Amino acid sequence: MIVALAGGVGGAKLASGLAEVLPPEELxxxxxxxxxxxxxxxxxxxxLDTMMYTLAGLASRELGWxxxxxxxxxxxALERLGGETWFxxxxxxxxxxxxxxxxxxxxxxxxAITADLSRRLGVRHLIIPMTDHPVRTIVVTDxxxxxxxEYFVRRRCRPRLLAxxxxxxxxxxxxxxxxxxxxxxxxxxxxxxxxxxxxxxxxILAVPGLRSRLQALKAPKIxxxxxxAGRAVKGPAAKIMRELGRESSALEVARHYGGFVDGFVLDxxxxxxxxxxxxxxxxxxAVNTVMESxxxxxxxxxxxxxxxxxxALLRSSGR
Amino acid sequence: MIVALAGGVGGAKLASGLAEVLPPEELxxxxxxxxxxxxxxxxxxxxLDTMMYTLAGLASRELGWxxxxxxxxxxxALERLGGETWFxxxxxxxxxxxxxxxxxxxxxxxxAITADLSRRLGVRHLIIPMTDHPVRTIVVTDxxxxxxxEYFVRRRCRPRLLAxxxxxxxxxxxxxxxxxxxxxxxxxxxxxxxxxxxxxxxxILAVPGLRSRLQALKAPKIxxxxxxAGRAVKGPAAKIMRELGRESSALEVARHYGGFVDGFVLDxxxxxxxxxxxxxxxxxxAVNTVMESxxxxxxxxxxxxxxxxxxALLRSSGR
Numbered sequence: 213m214i215v216a217l218a219g220g221v222g223g224a225k226l227a228s229g230l231a232e233v234l235p236p237e238e239l240x241x242x243x244x245x246x247x248x249x250x251x252x253x254x255x256x257x258x259x260l261d262t263m264m265y266t267l268a269g270l271a272s273r274e275l276g277w278x279x280x281x282x283x284x285x286x287x288x289a290l291e292r293l294g295g296e297t298w299f300x301x302x303x304x305x306x307x308x309x310x311x312x313x314x315x316x317x318x319x320x321x322x323x324a325i326t327a328d329l330s331r332r333l334g335v336r337h338l339i340i341p342m343t344d345h346p347v348r349t350i351v352v353t354d355x356x357x358x359x360x361x362e363y364f365v366r367r368r369c370r371p372r373l374l375a376x377x378x379x380x381x382x383x384x385x386x387x388x389x390x391x392x393x394x395x396x397x398x399x400x401x402x403x404x405x406x407x408x409x410x411x412x413x414x415x416i417l418a419v420p421g422l423r424s425r426l427q428a429l430k431a432p433k434i435x436x437x438x439x440x441a442g443r444a445v446k447g448p449a450a451k452i453m454r455e456l457g458r459e460s461s462a463l464e465v466a467r468h469y470g471g472f473v474d475g476f477v478l479d480x481x482x483x484x485x486x487x488x489x490x491x492x493x494x495x496x497x498a499v500n501t502v503m504e505s506x507x508x509x510x511x512x513x514x515x516x517x518x519x520x521x522x523x524a525l526l527r528s529s530g531r
Numbered sequence: 532m533i534v535a536l537a538g539g540v541g542g543a544k545l546a547s548g549l550a551e552v553l554p555p556e557e558l559x560x561x562x563x564x565x566x567x568x569x570x571x572x573x574x575x576x577x578x579l580d581t582m583m584y585t586l587a588g589l590a591s592r593e594l595g596w597x598x599x600x601x602x603x604x605x606x607x608a609l610e611r612l613g614g615e616t617w618f619x620x621x622x623x624x625x626x627x628x629x630x631x632x633x634x635x636x637x638x639x640x641x642x643a644i645t646a647d648l649s650r651r652l653g654v655r656h657l658i659i660p661m662t663d664h665p666v667r668t669i670v671v672t673d674x675x676x677x678x679x680x681e682y683f684v685r686r687r688c689r690p691r692l693l694a695x696x697x698x699x700x701x702x703x704x705x706x707x708x709x710x711x712x713x714x715x716x717x718x719x720x721x722x723x724x725x726x727x728x729x730x731x732x733x734x735i736l737a738v739p740g741l742r743s744r745l746q747a748l749k750a751p752k753i754x755x756x757x758x759x760a761g762r763a764v765k766g767p768a769a770k771i772m773r774e775l776g777r778e779s780s781a782l783e784v785a786r787h788y789g790g791f792v793d794g795f796v797l798d799x800x801x802x803x804x805x806x807x808x809x810x811x812x813x814x815x816x817a818v819n820t821v822m823e824s825x826x827x828x829x830x831x832x833x834x835x836x837x838x839x840x841x842x843a844l845l846r847s848s849g850r
Contacts, residue, residue: 253633289626303622307608314572
């Protein structure tokens with residue numbers, strides 16, 4: 213069993229590659245829920261839905277999020293009524309959000325609902341929210357503290373970021389099904405997908421029972437870089453790193469995960485960073501990490517799994 | 532000022548005729564909310580929305596309810612997710628329901644929300660819910676007590692009706708704006724639209740402060756028949772009358788409103804019922820009441836207003 217940690221679009225690409233090369237019973241994707249929020253009375257889980265739509269083969273190829281061929285008649289009607297339209301909800305996507313909200317209100321857990329909705333959309337692999345508890349990523353900026361979507365979508369990451377908080381994380385715990393997997397002997401490797409380390413992966417690792425179990429893990433832990441040639445493949449990771457006073461580089465990401473991961477997958481363009489990252493005590497694989505086609509996704513998944521297996525062998529032989 | 536009482540489709544037709552012939556400040560349409568219910572976590576007000584869409588010129592010409600050119604992508608996606616699809620909500624209609632639910636949860640009254648949404652859709656006349664309190668029409672049938680939409684939409688009025696209850700009506704009161712109109716000297720006539728007397732008009736008249744103010748009224752009260760040649764123009768009125776042990780006729784409707792109304796608008800096809808209804812003490816006008824075109828709506832509105840004015844004159848001269 214491989215466990216992957218992921219946020220939205222970038223993480224979902226590698227997760228779909230992993231889903232292509234691994235059978236359903238050998239992959240569990242743990243998804244960030246720090247971006248979740250309540251909007252228009254609905255409980256929205258952007259990363260969970262991006263993962264679900266991507267693994268179901270329904271994701272919009274153009275946007276990376278949302279559903280391919282989505283219609284926007286609800287949004288247009290809401291605009292006519294003077295409603296809030298800064299967060300775009302497509303007509304089909306709305307069904308996911310209405311149904312999730314209804315089932316949460318009826319007392320079901322987010323993990324149970326996610327498992328069921330995924331199955332109905334034809335997803336064969338396991339998608340698990342990092343926790344069933346409410347955790348909310350708060351972005352502290354020069355314009356005050358903002359909810360994640362307020363910062364990310366409404367303000368388009370424009371305010372200068374000062375700090376990030378994961379409200380509620382200290383009281384959160386992983387869903388039972390995830391704990392079971394993490395404690396099982398079948399757990400072979402952890403893969404941190406090329407998602408934003410601060411906004412997507414950090415909230416997951418902020419869940420105490422999840423972090424401690426992963427730290428105690430004997431299986432190898434591999435991170436795949438979200439930064440290539442100093443730039444984020446998608447999203448605000450590079451901007452955020454600069455605002456936090458760090459250089460926007462794969463080396464800095466490796467430092468961020470230092471002590472936690474055993475191996476680091478670097479983009480071939482950043483080959484010159486191999487030695488400095490190895491100096492941090494991490495094994496390094498340099499390959500193409502920019503996933504444009506589905507063949508790219510599967511290739512990176514295969515290379516990463518192979519690298520994890522080699523890292524495990526090296527570890528068991530005392531390096 | 533003319534006050535009209537109405538339910539959904541049939542009532543909305545005459546209300547749109549009245550709106551065509553009366554300026555905005557001279558018409559208030561009071562709408563049944565006994566059909567309202569919570570579904571998918573949303574607060575649905577079918578009759579209010581039918582009225583709003585009809586007066587906005589947005590109503591589906593084919594269905595009578597919902598929005599012309601509506602799309603159903605939400606419903607299809609909800610079906611794929613295993614959600615409840617027996618109550619059809621179009622993508623645009625959903626915006627009305629999401630926005631109303633959000634604003635109710637934020638503490639606004641249904642009447643304030645209705646006034647604002649109507650205005651935004653271009654409705655110039657006043658649409659007022661019968662009350663801001665929750666009143667729920669319960670249909671007691673041979674298969675047990677059913678919520679109105681459960682009976683009407685899900686079961687398509689098939690169970691045999693034994694009784695109708697208006698839960699919460701005793702504790703309800705009319706919205707402040709409506710009370711103001713009913714107590715003003717500008718109030719010239721009450722028109723009961725050709726809506727179902729038991730399912731659409733009775734819930735309105737079950738609101739104590741509304742019924743008492745209307746009973747005390749000096750202005751003439753006119754009912755327009757929803758039954759023509761023994762059949763309901765639309766909906767289950769005739770079936771319900773038979774199940775309640777009454778004949779399905781305009782005469783029976785006049786008896787039902789007996790003592791409350793001063794005048795009765797009968798369809799020209801039922802001319803033979805003029806004398807028996809006059810024997811109940813009601814003035815009678817026999818005209819075409821079946822509204823197929825918008826010209827029919829305006830013609831019936833004009834005839835009814837003229838009839839109300841004559842009834843008022845007769846009353847003031849001691850008949």
